Each structure stands twice: as structure tokens, then as C-alpha cells.
Amino acid sequence: METLLSLAFDNLSSFDPGKIKKGLKQVEGLLAQICLSGPSSSRKHADPQHHQQQQQQQQQQQQQPTRKMLSDLSSDPAFREFFKLQEGFEWNIAQRLLATLDWLVVRGGDGQYDLLIVNALDLLQGVLLLHPPSKALFTRSVHMNLLLDLLEPINSAAIQSATVITLVVALLDMPQNVRVFEQLDGLLTVTSLFRSRETNRDVKFRLTEFLYFYLTPETPPVAQKAGRDGSSPNGEAFKSPGRAGKKGGEKSGSGVTLSVEEKKQLVDRYLPGLVDELLRDLDTYKPFGGILS
Template structure:
């Protein structure tokens, strides 16, 4: 696994888009091997039929992943700077922002964002990377109106995942005018409907009661975040896993100090948005505050 990651890192560190795409596919393939349980048809005929139908495997449950040796090894490797995939992908994303604008570059950016979101779910401690202003600023830059709606939407998804159960990330987000950026995107008439809905999801998440990272116990399920905003409450209450291997550990400080109340966050958001009471009402009507313990 170390060798495959090293090869992928070499590719995504390239200045050539083709090599970057190759590296992204290598990382995606590794994650697929970890997260998918391979089906094993009994006969060659059934195996051929399964391949023809595209039935290569099914997603493992989170409880299965925690007991899977490959996943445990992958999780252990993520605790060190050398093999932490999320930090490498963020560096790649920053480099891609310097490439000339093109539809092909947008596709590579989308692939990178998708992988980052998945990694933040598989390895929740990597979310602590977003307590750094430079990493959060990369996502905020991608919300610029010059970027296509698909990139803006994917960036908001990563931003939501990075904020889950990480009050420190929230405070960094606030300190670099993240609320101004997201609310401006939400209010701008030229913003697409899908992006506006995604921005509203983020604002709902922002307003919910904060849960300290140390109170969580296992990795949440990303699919809920992508499919339905009504799942945000359940996601923020999910637990997380922790690695006990301290060798070559990253300094992913998960200090829970600085938790703000809902009232404080409503006041902060009200500086940029007039309909904060309506958003809070929507949270209560949807039962999300009750689901999260608010």
C-alpha cells in the first residue's frame, strides 16, 4: 500500500494534467479496493455475467470497514504526513488553480474534490487540516463566480464535510470571512439553483449545535451528505474512529475549545443574511435540531 501511495503521490505532484489524472485514478482505485467487497461468483459463466453487468462488488458497511485489515492499515498510514492523502490532494488542488482555465482542468478539479471529501469521511482526523487558513482559502477560492457550478457545488460539499464535528475549523472559517463568501454566493442572482441549494445546506449545518470532535466515535456516512440535506443532522451526530498508532503521527490538533452557541452563530450570520430566523425555523420544522440534541 505504501508503494502504491508513493507512486500516486509522484503523479499528482506533476505539472502535467495527464499524470495528475493518472495519480487520481490510482488513489481512487486503492479506495475502491478498500471500500468495496468483491463478489465471487461460483462459476466462470456467472463471473463473466457479473463482469458484463458491471457487478464488481458492493459497498462494505462501516462496521465491516473497521474490522477490515486493509482499512485499518490505510487509516494508520493517514496518521503520518508522508502518507496522508488529503494533504497531498489539497496541494494538488492548489496547483490546479494555477493552471489555465479549461473544461478539462475543471474535470480534474472535480475529481480531486470528490476524493478529498471521501477521504475526510474515511479518515475524520484529516479534517483538522482545515483549521489552517490556507487550506480553507483554497475551497473559498473555488466558490468564485468564475468557476462552473459543478465545481462550486463540490467545493461546498467538501467544506461541509470539513466542518463536521470540528468547531476549530468553524472558527477558522469565520475568521477568514467564510460566512461572507458563502452568503454572497447564496444571494447572487447569477448563482445556479443547485449551488444555492448547496449553500443553504451549508448554512443549515453552520447553524446547528456544535459537537466537539472528541465526542464522536466513528466515521460518518458520506452518502447521506451527498443525497439529502435532511441527513445533515444525523451526520453531525455520527461517531468517528481513532488510530492508536502514534508513530510518525501528524499534528492533527483536535482541540474542542471555542465552541459557539446557536445564538452566537445566528448573530454572526445575521450580519450577512436577513432571513436567519427562517433558517432556524426550517431546522426546527425538519427535526434536525432535535436529532442533533439542540
């Protein structure tokens, strides 16, 4: 796996857009192998009837793909190796993707790198979900600012939509990241884009989802203890803490959580009168399947 990552990182570090595209494809292929790998089909049976049954099973699987949860992957050896490698700086994919994004943003003002930026954001979302500890990268203002820069009106609607989703993933179950987002005037950036008449309708839909997400209760992240032998990924990283409302801000070992009322007041500075409507919708329509309520 180190060899595959080394090849991908070499391409991602290139100044050639073609090599960067190849590096993104290599990362995508690696993640796909981890997430989509299943039991290998046996080829011992060569009779036509068995072959026909296999084809029917494959068609059924294509029509109804098996959904894998993050917790289901924790016992997979390939995933455990991947998780272990992500714990170190040298092989951390999220760090490399952020560096690539920064390079593309600086040199992509004319839109020629838009597709590469969107692809990198999509991969970043997946990596952060597969390796939640990598979200800690966004406690650094330089990385949070990169996402906020991608929300600027100069960027395409596709980039803005992908950035909003990435932002949700980066903030999910990470109150300390939310506080960095707020300190960097992230709410001003989001609400300004939301209010602008020039903003694409699909982007506004994503921004509405983001505001729903932001106005949900927070809880401190689960404390994580790294194993000394590094032989297996931290099981706590696969557990999503419950979201219980709080009457006031609560200090934790890794940050400060704010109550829904406190966050409502922050949003109300930029979108007066709209917050109550958003909260009513949150209670009524249960976006995100109700898991954030």
C-alpha cells in the first residue's frame, strides 16, 4: 500500500495537471479497493448452469448494491493497514490533498483546474469519513481558510457545492473545528453566499443543508487513545457520539461546545428572522434522515 501511495503522492506533487489527475485517480482507486472489495468469486465451477447463476447474482448485486458502514470495515486487514498509515504524516492522504488543492486554487483562476478541484474535494470527503482523526487538520486556520476561499463567488457552482459538503464532513463531530470556522468568519462567508442573488440554486440548496447541520446540537468528540503497538485502528474513531442538546457552552478537553440557542444568535446576526424558520423545518422535515435531530 505504501508503494501505491508513494506513486499517487508523486503525481499529486507535480506541476503537470495531467499527472495531478493521474494521482487523484490513483487515490480514488485505492479508496475504492478498500470500500468496495468483496469476496472473490470462485472460478472452480465451469458448468454453464453455475455460470448463469453467477451472472444472475451479479445482476442482482448491481441492482441492489450492498451498503457498507464504516464500522463494517474496521475488521478488514486492508482497511486496518490503511488506517494505520493515515495516523502518520508521511502517508496521510488528507494532508496531500489539501496541499494539491492549495496549488490548484492559486493557479486555477481561469477555471482550467475546476474539475481537478472538484475531484480533490470529493476524495477529501471520503478520506475524512474513512479516517476521522484527519479532521484535526482543520483546527489549523490555513486549511479552514482554504475551504472558505473556495466558497468565494469567483468559483464555479460545482466547486462551491463540493466545498459545502466537504465543510460539513470536516465539522461533523468536531466542535473545535466549528469554533475555528466561526473565528475565521465562516458564517459571514456562508450567509453572504446564501443571500446573494447571483448564487446558483443548487449551491443555495447545499447552503441550506449546511445551516440545518450547523444549527444541530453539539457534543464533545469521543476521546481517542492511540494503541502503542499500532497494530489496529482505534475503535473509538468508528463510534459517532450522540448529539444531546445543551443549555449552555460546555468546555471539553479538546474544545468548547455551543448550545443551539447560542449558535442561533450567531446566525441571526447575518440572517435575521430566518433562523426560527430553519429550526422549525429541522424539527418538521428531519433532514439527513433525522440523524442530526
